[in-house]
Amino acid sequence: MHQRLLTWLAALVLACCATPLLAQGLTLEISNGNASAIPVAVVPFQWQGGGAPPETSVSDVISNDLNRCGQFRTLAKTDIVESPARGTDIKFPTWRLLKQDYIVVGRVIDAGAGEVKVEFELYTVGDQKNLASLTIPGQRSDMRGIAHRVADVVYEKITGVRGAFDTRIAYVTAKGLGNNASYALMIADSDGYGPQQVVSSRQPLLSPAWSPDGRKLAYESFERGSSAIYIQDIGTGAREVVSARKGINGAPAFSPDGSKLALSLSNGVNPDIYVMDLGSRALTQITRNYAIDTEPVWAPDGQTLYFTSDRGGKPQIYQVSAGGGGESRVTFNGDANAKATVSYDGKKIAMSQGNKNMYHIAVLDRASGSNTVISPGNFDESPSFAPNASMLLYAATDGSRDVLYAVSADGRVRQRLVLADGDVRSPAWSPYRQRGQ
Amino acid sequence: MKLPFRILLTTVVATAALAACSSNKPKPTPPPPPEQTSTTTAPAKSGPYSGPEDLDRDSCLRQRVILFDLDKTEIHSEFQAQIACHAAYLRQFPGARVTLEGNADERGTRDYNQGLGERRANAVSSAVAAAGASTSQLNVVSYGEEKPVCREHNEGCWQKNRRVEIVYTSKQ
Numbered sequence: 001m002h003q004r005l006l007t008w009l010a011a012l013v014l015a016c017c018a019t020p021l022l023a024q025g026l027t028l029e030i031s032n033g034n035a036s037a038i039p040v041a042v043v044p045f046q047w048q049g050g051g052a053p054p055e056t057s058v059s060d061v062i063s064n065d066l067n068r069c070g071q072f073r074t075l076a077k078t079d080i081v082e083s084p085a086r087g088t089d090i091k092f093p094t095w096r097l098l099k100q101d102y103i104v105v106g107r108v109i110d111a112g113a114g115e116v117k118v119e120f121e122l123y124t125v126g127d128q129k130n131l132a133s134l135t136i137p138g139q140r141s142d143m144r145g146i147a148h149r150v151a152d153v154v155y156e157k158i159t160g161v162r163g164a165f166d167t168r169i170a171y172v173t174a175k176g177l178g179n180n181a182s183y184a185l186m187i188a189d190s191d192g193y194g195p196q197q198v199v200s201s202r203q204p205l206l207s208p209a210w211s212p213d214g215r216k217l218a219y220e221s222f223e224r225g226s227s228a229i230y231i232q233d234i235g236t237g238a239r240e241v242v243s244a245r246k247g248i249n250g251a252p253a254f255s256p257d258g259s260k261l262a263l264s265l266s267n268g269v270n271p272d273i274y275v276m277d278l279g280s281r282a283l284t285q286i287t288r289n290y291a292i293d294t295e296p297v298w299a300p301d302g303q304t305l306y307f308t309s310d311r312g313g314k315p316q317i318y319q320v321s322a323g324g325g326g327e328s329r330v331t332f333n334g335d336a337n338a339k340a341t342v343s344y345d346g347k348k349i350a351m352s353q354g355n356k357n358m359y360h361i362a363v364l365d366r367a368s369g370s371n372t373v374i375s376p377g378n379f380d381e382s383p384s385f386a387p388n389a390s391m392l393l394y395a396a397t398d399g400s401r402d403v404l405y406a407v408s409a410d411g412r413v414r415q416r417l418v419l420a421d422g423d424v425r426s427p428a429w430s431p432y433r434q435r436g437q
Numbered sequence: 438m439k440l441p442f443r444i445l446l447t448t449v450v451a452t453a454a455l456a457a458c459s460s461n462k463p464k465p466t467p468p469p470p471p472e473q474t475s476t477t478t479a480p481a482k483s484g485p486y487s488g489p490e491d492l493d494r495d496s497c498l499r500q501r502v503i504l505f506d507l508d509k510t511e512i513h514s515e516f517q518a519q520i521a522c523h524a525a526y527l528r529q530f531p532g533a534r535v536t537l538e539g540n541a542d543e544r545g546t547r548d549y550n551q552g553l554g555e556r557r558a559n560a561v562s563s564a565v566a567a568a569g570a571s572t573s574q575l576n577v578v579s580y581g582e583e584k585p586v587c588r589e590h591n592e593g594c595w596q597k598n599r600r601v602e603i604v605y606t607s608k609q
Contacts, residue, residue: 177586204583206547226578227551248555248579251548264548268577269559271552292552308549314508315549338546357507357544379590381546397543400588426547 049110070408374411484529524568551581
């Protein structure tokens with residue numbers, strides 16, 4: 001047990017490269033309890049190979065994934081009294097006594113040449129039904145990725161909704177003030193591990209947005225002295241400026257089919273919403289208003305844009321047809337609402353909601369109109385739905401630092417992601433991963 | 438109408454640039470003029486200032502930050518003198534250029550705050566132009582909340598961050 005903890009910590013150090021912050025990293029906060037969370041036992045996977053087992057514990061990663069999404073609570077390791085490695089070894093009465101609904105068992109098999117196979121089985125404890133029996137091959141260096149894929153299968157088999165653990169997040173880090181400032185656009189696994197730098201700059205970077213295929217990021221950069229929007233291929237690093245007009249070139253958002261980019265352009269006067277055809281680079285002006293119109297996001301069907309506007313005084317979320325026209329106000333709760341993110345089914349909109357200049361993340365259910373505040377901070381902003389809307393990322397402030405939180409869609413489970421020793425902001429959750437990514 | 442003006446302006450700028458260049462790298466002919474009389478080639482006009490050194494010396498020109506109230510873009514009367522002296526300087530030295538950098542405090546979203554910073558910088562730009570500077574001397578950029586001067590979460594700090602900074606990119 002002690003040794004396992006040590007190897008787990010060693011894996012943490014290797015994965016993150018950051019030093020003193022690790023001790024406080026990745027802490028789960030569970031507020032209000034969650035009586036409806038489904039109890040699952042994830043039994044430590046058995047290592048079947050000649051050499052030392054991989055440093056990453058697959059079952060730990062799976063457990064963390066299931067816990068942080070808020071829909072599950074996994075059995076504490078100290079309560080896992082038996083260690084079956086395959087379905088035929090499970091003594092179901094034991095797990096019934098432990099009040100578990102589901103059990104996951106598996107093994108990590110050394111396939112040689114740096115490769116492994118992870119075989120796992122998912123059973124219901126009540127009627128001992130096998131829900132999944134799969135083998136996931138992969139690189140030994142990608143044990144976390146493999147574990148996330150196992151967690152995605154478990155999530156989907158139990159909830160009926162595709163899992164989103166094997167996805168990535170993009171965010172911006174910042175260090176220093178004034179002439180000593182430096183900024184970086186980063187990507188990492190959805191749980192914050194494996195950070196990689198996409199681009200760095202001495203001037204501000206902000207508002208990263210994923211292309212729907214997950215291969216590109218659009219973002220705003222001031223590296224040329226004024227605002228410009230870049231689109232960068234994550235794999236090759238190749239990038240191009242798609243908008244560098246006078247004034248603000250900000251808040252890019254790819255359309256669901258990837259053919260267009262919504263953005264906010266001020267032309268030196270005041271920001272309005274535009275849509276750029278990425279093939280021809282032709283611009284269509286969508287809003288025309290003396291107010292600040294910014295932060296456009298697409299409805300999943302690509303027919304509607306939601307955006308922030310202060311045309312009524314304080315910023316609120318409005319909607320407009322993606323071809324222009326039919327503008328109407330969407331938010332009526334709180335003093336101010338800004339930077340919407342839309343769930344994959346279009347049924348929920350989350351945003352930063354201000355009351356007396358304190359900002360929380362709120363989720364608006366479009367059908368019922370119910371407005372639920374899901375974050376407790378005073379400077380919470382920039383929510384971004386996971387592709388299955390089970391969780392959101394958002395930016396918050398802890399002490400004097402900007403940090404990111406992942407929160408379950410019901411607000412009950414929160415996890416702070418410790419990603420860097422500077423400020424971390426502008427999170428964007430990737431789409432589902434496609435093959436080969 | 439626009440084209441001749443642009444050509445004229447380009448000539449003026451080019452002349453100013455040449456003058457700046459010749460004062461940096463003195464050539465045998467013509468003999469390098471004394472510092473201030475170089476304004477005979479640059480189209481500086483008569484005015485209260487003796488030269489770029491006044492930007493570091495003059496108590497009004499040294500003021501280059503204009504502060505704003507929360508969510509507001511109105512310029513307080515206490516900053517009118519600052520705007521007037523920079524406008525006077527820009528009018529006297531037509532080759533001088535400033536960038537007006539708009540900023541906001543951390544409250545509210547980043548993209549929205551960029552719009553707010555631009556509003557503030559545009560307000561200062563209009564005021565400086567109204568006080569006599571040429572709009573061609575004024576450039577606006579908004580950093581929103583991305584370049585704070587202070588990182589604490591209190592009004593004292595927020596007030597310092599809700600600002601427009603006057604940054605000279607060319608001094609004469």
